[in-house]
Amino acid sequence: MTELAHFLAHALALENQASQRYGELARHLDQAGNHDTAALFGKMAEFSRMHADEINAIAKPNAPLPVLLSWQYEWTTPEPPEVGDASLVGPATTVSQALGLAIANERRGWEYYNHTAITATDAETRRLARSFATEEAEHVLTLERWLSSLGPTSAPG
Amino acid sequence: MTELAHFLAHALALENQASQRYGELARHLDQAGNHDTAALFGKMAEFSRMHADEINAIAKPNAPLPVLLSWQYEWTTPEPPEVGDASLVGPATTVSQALGLAIANERRGWEYYNHTAITATDAETRRLARSFATEEAEHVLTLERWLSSLGPTSAPG
Numbered sequence: 001m002t003e004l005a006h007f008l009a010h011a012l013a014l015e016n017q018a019s020q021r022y023g024e025l026a027r028h029l030d031q032a033g034n035h036d037t038a039a040l041f042g043k044m045a046e047f048s049r050m051h052a053d054e055i056n057a058i059a060k061p062n063a064p065l066p067v068l069l070s071w072q073y074e075w076t077t078p079e080p081p082e083v084g085d086a087s088l089v090g091p092a093t094t095v096s097q098a099l100g101l102a103i104a105n106e107r108r109g110w111e112y113y114n115h116t117a118i119t120a121t122d123a124e125t126r127r128l129a130r131s132f133a134t135e136e137a138e139h140v141l142t143l144e145r146w147l148s149s150l151g152p153t154s155a156p157g
Numbered sequence: 158m159t160e161l162a163h164f165l166a167h168a169l170a171l172e173n174q175a176s177q178r179y180g181e182l183a184r185h186l187d188q189a190g191n192h193d194t195a196a197l198f199g200k201m202a203e204f205s206r207m208h209a210d211e212i213n214a215i216a217k218p219n220a221p222l223p224v225l226l227s228w229q230y231e232w233t234t235p236e237p238p239e240v241g242d243a244s245l246v247g248p249a250t251t252v253s254q255a256l257g258l259a260i261a262n263e264r265r266g267w268e269y270y271n272h273t274a275i276t277a278t279d280a281e282t283r284r285l286a287r288s289f290a291t292e293e294a295e296h297v298l299t300l301e302r303w304l305s306s307l308g309p310t311s312a313p314g
Contacts, residue, residue, distance in 0.1 A: 117304075131305055133301060133305075134301040134302055137298045137301040140294050141295060141298045144291040144294040148291045
């Protein structure tokens with residue numbers, strides 16, 4: 001596998017798994033009646049799905065990309081870095097807690113892309129990884145602004 | 158000292174030290190003839206100085222804020238988290254390397270503000286820390302876009 005195909009397969013796994021997890025959380029919270037937080041996770045699922053579509057379009061010349069199984073990941077974790085810890089989310093999760101969790105996820109995604117943008121030997125892989133890193137930085141800022149707009153959250157427990 | 162004054166004194170130290178360090182790097186690189194990278198650090202010095210001015214304005218009711226000495230920092234490092242490692246910068250430092258270093262600095266600044274926004278017991282401290290975190294996320298995105306616009310950098314050494 002070329003370095004570029006290896007990278008795109010990982011990026012696709014990252015975005016697909018993130019989208020799936022965000023979607024599950026959205027459905028779960030909707031059923032629990034926590035519609036505000038559900039809507040937020042639904043939007044995050046949409047972000048990641050759009051990014052996965054973009055990666056599939058970029059990968060057309062290399063298609064089909066291999067679908068990586070978890071033990072084939074270059075990550076040492078069983079899940080890609082943008083997939084958050086679902087055990088932290090429950091029916092009582094507030095919008096601001098969910099935003100904090102989503103920011104942490106997007107930052108881990110940013111870290112992976114940034115690392116690849118710095119270390120890859122193939123120029124096109126570095127270029128794409130940088131552009132994906134910039135997208136993640138955009139998501140972080142969007143979430144940050146949302147969190148700022150909520151005003152001070154309640155005191156930590 | 159109130160939690161708010163404690164936070165503002167730390168934020169002021171962070172921004173002042175970052176501005177000073179960025180300014181030193183800018184002058185050093187200008188003398189070495191590396192004007193592009195010097196201009197970048199000059200801009201970062203300006204960002205941090207503007208943020209320090211903003212903190213001084215916010216702190217007016219608490220003025221004068223104590224000027225913290227390094228052993229009084231809550232950080233376990235001798236320098237605030239946004240101050241980068243100057244030993245990584247030399248006359249041959251490229252704009253893209255400098256951007257990478259600045260992004261790492263701004264992200265550490267973001268981490269400090271985010272941590273305070275989550276953990277402070279005082280609501281106004283949480284609110285200000287969140288708004289400072291959002292500013293750092295804006296700087297990260299600005300630098301990211303700049304880095305993306307440079308195209309692929311040369312292969313890692």
